[in-house]
Amino acid sequence: MCACEAFAEHGNDVILLHPGHPIHTEEPLPILAERTCWWPRIRGGFRVFERTFARSLANIERCCEVDVIYLRVSPSRFVAKRLRDAAAVKVVEVNGAEVFRSPNFIGLAESADLILVDSDAVKEMLASLGATLRNKIAVHFNSAADTRRFYPKETAHCRRLLQLPQNAFLIANVSTFQPHHDFSTLIRAFRKVASVLPNAHLMFLGHGPRYEEVRLEIADLREQGRVSMHGSVPILALPTYICAADVCINLFTPAKLVEGNLKAQKLYDYLACGRPAIEAVDFQCELPTWAREGLFLVPAASADEVAKAIHAIAADQEEASARARRARDWVVRNRSWYEVTEITLEHIRRVMGHNEHVDGRGKGGFA
Numbered sequence: 001m002c003a004c005e006a007f008a009e010h011g012n013d014v015i016l017l018h019p020g021h022p023i024h025t026e027e028p029l030p031i032l033a034e035r036t037c038w039w040p041r042i043r044g045g046f047r048v049f050e051r052t053f054a055r056s057l058a059n060i061e062r063c064c065e066v067d068v069i070y071l072r073v074s075p076s077r078f079v080a081k082r083l084r085d086a087a088a089v090k091v092v093e094v095n096g097a098e099v100f101r102s103p104n105f106i107g108l109a110e111s112a113d114l115i116l117v118d119s120d121a122v123k124e125m126l127a128s129l130g131a132t133l134r135n136k137i138a139v140h141f142n143s144a145a146d147t148r149r150f151y152p153k154e155t156a157h158c159r160r161l162l163q164l165p166q167n168a169f170l171i172a173n174v175s176t177f178q179p180h181h182d183f184s185t186l187i188r189a190f191r192k193v194a195s196v197l198p199n200a201h202l203m204f205l206g207h208g209p210r211y212e213e214v215r216l217e218i219a220d221l222r223e224q225g226r227v228s229m230h231g232s233v234p235i236l237a238l239p240t241y242i243c244a245a246d247v248c249i250n251l252f253t254p255a256k257l258v259e260g261n262l263k264a265q266k267l268y269d270y271l272a273c274g275r276p277a278i279e280a281v282d283f284q285c286e287l288p289t290w291a292r293e294g295l296f297l298v299p300a301a302s303a304d305e306v307a308k309a310i311h312a313i314a315a316d317q318e319e320a321s322a323r324a325r326r327a328r329d330w331v332v333r334n335r336s337w338y339e340v341t342e343i344t345l346e347h348i349r350r351v352m353g354h355n356e357h358v359d360g361r362g363k364g365g366f367a
Contacts, residue, residue: 002146003344006337010345054082068348080107089113089352093142094122100129109133114351116140116344119260121285138347143265144340145272145331150239152274152328158244168201169314172245172275174238174266177208180256182280182301186249187218189306194226197314201225205241207232242273247296247313247320249278254300257282262291271331276320278309294327296320 008014057069069083070091083090092112106129109115115136117123127134159166171190175181190202204214204227211231221227233241242248248270261281270277271294278296281287291297296313298305313320333339 002144002149002337003142003341005146006341007345009338010341012345053079057082057086067352077104077107080104080111083108084111089348091116091348091351094118094126095142100125106130109136112136114138114347116142116347118142118263121258121260125259140344140347141335141340143263143268144335144337145268147272147332147336149236150242150269150272153240153243155244155246158240161240162244164203164244165199165201168199169197170245170247171200171202171310172242172248172270173202173204173250174242174248174269175204175206175208177206177210177214179210180253181210182251182253183210183214183217185280185301185303185306186251187214187221188303189310190221190227192303192307193310194221196311200310200314202227203241203245204229205231205233205238238269239273242270242275245275246317247276247278247310249306251278251280251298251306252300254282257285257300261285261287268331268335271324271327274321274324274328276313276317276324277327278306278313280306290327290330294323294330296323 004014066086066088068089068091069086070093071079071083072093072095083092090112091114092108093116095118109126109129110132113136115126115133116138117126118139118141120139123137123139126137156166158164159170164170171193173186175183177183186202190200194200194202202218202221211229215222215229218227222229230241248266250264250267250270252264257280262279267277267279276296278298279291280300280302281291281297283297283299287297296309298309
């Protein structure tokens with residue numbers, strides 16, 4: 001949603017297709033941010049998504065002239081075929097190397113005019129799948145900060161609004177509960193912290209395939225009132241939850257970090273809100289100066305180091321807040337969605353010029 005708004009700010013007409021809100025009318029409908037929840041689950045399963053995609057795309061092609069179709073990768077042979085038949089420039093965003101395992105991925109990649117990946121490491125992984133793909137691949141950022149919605153708020157006020165304990169040392173984890181999220185390390189680290197900090201409280205936000213697994217693993221901590229699981233929350237409420245926290249955490253598994261560091265969307269949400277952030281990284285990969293100076297970096301799968309970082313923040317919250325401010329200043333200047341989508345648009349303009357899609361067409365739009 002944030003990227004769509006940023007594309008529009010650059011002067012493009014944008015139509016957002018959302019599987020939970022299919023387009024059935026003659027005119028494309030805008031999707032309001034207030035109706036878009038954080039990681040909503042698709043009702044009806046994957047086949048419903050495919051039918052919705054085809055119906056919505058057909059309506060758009062009938063109602064208006066579309067220059068670009070921008071799609072986050074989908075492991076569907078049906079979607080790949082439908083994209084191949086579309087006249088517009090097809091842009092496919094690959095979010096992580098795990099999508100390469102889909103048997104239908106090559107068909108989708110071959111249908112695309114431009115494939116966007118989020119690191120040089122993923123670019124090389126993808127290029128190795130076929131020589132014809134290499135010239136289609138470009139590196140961009142698919143994670144950035146929505147600085148209009150995510151900004152610092154007064155912690156005590158946020159806790160009152162959400163009815164969270166005022167005297168707790170609140171640790172927040174925003175998650176889609178995916179296989180590459182390292183809950184084992186987080187939970188072990190929190191148990192170490194909870195044994196020393198009697199007011200420590202761990203707050204999970206979001207939903208996903210491992211939600212029930214995690215809920216059962218921390219049953220004893222939930223019964224003790226040390227952990228709360230809030231599930232999916234409205235996107236407009238998410239900044240308030242983040243700002244209520246004393247520290248926010250993002251831990252990926254070592255296998256995921258092979259693809260690169262600092263790639264999670266939640267990290268930039270944390271930083272835009274000015275919260276101290278603990279981030280698992282692969283120290284063998286590149287780490288920019290702003291991250292070294294603004295984040296609390298820990299090695300992957302190290303519960304001891306995560307616990308030490310939490311203790312350091314609790315012991316000197318003034319220094320932790322100073323680090324968070326430095327990180328936020330860098331993110332606002334360099335990784336807002338407006339800045340990031342300008343880079344993406346440069347890649348798209350290059351492809352459109354190469355394919356001569358813009359000659360004599362006037363202004364179209366994105367879908």
